Amino acid sequence: MRFTSEITSDGVTERHFTLNDAPGILWTPGGRDAGNRPLVLVGHGGGQHKQAPGVLARARHLVTVRGFAAAAIDLPAHGDRPVPGQLSEHLASIREQGAAGEPVGPLFPAYNAAVATLAIPEWRAVLAALLGTGEFGPAGYWGLSMAGAVGVALVAAEPLIAAAVLGLARADRLTGAAAAITVPVRFLLQWDDELVSRESGLTLFDSFGTRDKTLNVSTGGHLEVPRSEVEDSGQFLARHLGEAPAA
C-alpha cells in the first residue's frame, strides 16, 4: 500500500493510496491517534467511484459523527480504471438493453458477480494492509446496489469483517453467499426500487444466515435512500464495532 497524498480539512484527514491496481482513499478524524479505531470499507455503486457523493457522505458521517476510519477504492471498470475483458461483454449488454428501452435490472446480477470476482481480492488486500498497521479495527463494510451485491460475496468470504450494511441488491446469484454470512447485517431496501423487486429483495434478506439481521425499508426509488438511513446505519455499525477512542 503506497500513500500518495494527504490533506486535512474540516476535521477529516484524507489520504490517497494505491494497492496493486486499485486506487483508494482512507479517511480518518483529523489529528489521528494510534490504535483500535473501527474501520469501515465503503463500496461504491455501479458506474460510480470512490469519491461519488454517496460514498463521501457515508465516509464523512462515519469519521465526523462516529470517529471511525473509512476506506474506499475504485473497483475495476470504475473511476479511472480500464474495463477488464471479463466485464466488457456484460457492460455492452447493459448498454444495448438500456438503449432499447428494455429493463436492465435482470442483467445486473451476472455483471455484479463478475465485478465481485475481481473486487474481492482487492478489498481483502486493502483490509489486510490497513489492519496490518495496527491502527484500525474491528472492521465493517457498507455498500448498496452493486456494492451491496459485491458486499454479500465479500462478507461471506472475509472473516475479518465483523458487521455489514448491505442493500438494494437482488437475490439472484447471492442467496448462497448470503446464507454463509454469520455477522450482524443491516439490509436496506427501497420500496419502489425500479431495479430490485420487493420480492427479490425480501428473498435476499431472508437468505442471510445470521440471526442478527435487520431490514430497513424506505419509500422511493433505487437512488432515493433517505439521509436518515445513513445516520441509522452509522449507529448500527457503532453498536457492533464499538466506539472510537477519544481524539
Place this chain on the structure above:
Amino acid sequence: MRFTSEITSDGVTERHFTLNDAPGILWTPGGRDAGNRPLVLVGHGGGQHKQAPGVLARARHLVTVRGFAAAAIDLPAHGDRPVPGQLSEHLASIREQGAAGEPVGPLFPAYNAAVATLAIPEWRAVLAALLGTGEFGPAGYWGLSMAGAVGVALVAAEPLIAAAVLGLARADRLTGAAAAITVPVRFLLQWDDELVSRESGLTLFDSFGTRDKTLNVSTGGHLEVPRSEVEDSGQFLARHLGEAPAA
C-alpha cells in the same frame, strides 16, 4: 385530569393521573421546565398495562436520552380496569381458541378494533389535557401489537399526532385507517412473528398513505423486538418532533 402522586428518581419524574376512567402516568425529565417539550404517547400491548416492562423501557429512553415527555394509560380491560361488555365476548373467544390449541392471531383484529373504539376518545382526551398545559408538544405516538393496531386508528383520527412508531399488527381491518395517515411513520415487524404473518404486515406497511414511512424488520418472534429498535425509534421521533429544550 387529576394528578394523584409525583415521585422523582434516577432523573425521571413520574406523575400518576386519572382522566375520566383512565389511570395514567406522565414521565418527564427530573427538574422539569416550561414549554415545548415533545410528548410521546406510549401504548401497551394486549394483556399488558401502563407499567409493563416494554412501556417503561420506551418511556425511560424517551425521557433520559431524548429529554422528551412520555405518557401511558391503562386501556379498558387492562391493568386494574374492568372488562367492558363490548370486549368480554372477544376475550372469551381468544381464551377458548388458545386453550384448544388453535391459532389466536386471526381473532386479534376484531378485538383490537373493539379496544380502539373505546381507547381513542381516552387517548385524545389525555393528549388534549396535556397539550392544554402549554408545557408539551409536538406530540408523537409509539405502540406495537395491540397498541400498534389501536395506534393506526388513533393516528388516522387525531391530527395533533405528528409522527408515529407503529408495528406488529396485521393488515385486517386497518388498511383504510392506514391509508388516511399522512404523518411520518416508522413501522416495525418481526420476521418470525407467530401472530402477524410477513404478508399481512407488509400489506399494512404498504397501505400507509404517508410517503414518509420506513419499515424496520428484525428477526425473532412477536415478543423479541430488539432493544436497538427502541434506540432507533427514539431517533426517528427526535427527527420529526424536534429536540427537547435544554434542562
